[in-house]
Amino acid sequence: MKFEKRSGGGELPQEPEVKDRKPVVVYIMILFIAAFLLMALSFFMHQRSNTEALGQLQSSVSAMQEAQETQEHVMQLQKELAKANETIEHLSELKGALALAENQIAANQEYQAWFQTALDVFWQMNEAYLSNDLEQCREILDEYYAAHGDRPLGGFTGGIAYRYEEICTALESLPSEDTPETENKP
Numbered sequence: 001m002k003f004e005k006r007s008g009g010g011e012l013p014q015e016p017e018v019k020d021r022k023p024v025v026v027y028i029m030i031l032f033i034a035a036f037l038l039m040a041l042s043f044f045m046h047q048r049s050n051t052e053a054l055g056q057l058q059s060s061v062s063a064m065q066e067a068q069e070t071q072e073h074v075m076q077l078q079k080e081l082a083k084a085n086e087t088i089e090h091l092s093e094l095k096g097a098l099a100l101a102e103n104q105i106a107a108n109q110e111y112q113a114w115f116q117t118a119l120d121v122f123w124q125m126n127e128a129y130l131s132n133d134l135e136q137c138r139e140i141l142d143e144y145y146a147a148h149g150d151r152p153l154g155g156f157t158g159g160i161a162y163r164y165e166e167i168c169t170a171l172e173s174l175p176s177e178d179t180p181e182t183e184n185k186p
Helices: 002-007 014-130 134-148 158-172
Strands: none
Touching: 014 134, 014 158, 134 158
């Protein structure tokens, strides 16, 4: 009996189960493949997103580095500007000192020219005094005052000052040109 059932023409109950299992296995495999494809797609999308974010970060870092370099350059330029301002101030001070020195040189040159004239006048007066020509001394002195106005003859030192005083004392004893000679006689 048992034998007949097996060979008897009846189908084994296990076979339909195997056929029923095949579509389930295929369905599960399709689901696994779909899940794998979705995971792969998700991975590639995530990878692309990470690459974009990394690119943005790199550009941000580059921008920050450029900003830092620019800031350092600005600081360097500010230092150079401060040095340039100090140099300008120093040059302004030097310009003022130079102008003062030029004024002093001009004043010294003017004084030297005047003193040279005074020495020439003194020399002429001394020559006239040595030749006992006091009138000539007076004329020389009058010419000097006519040419130089209020600027007194003098500024001599040492023996020249003593000799000039001696000549001036002798000229004071002369009668003035404004007074007639009869008034000066006793």
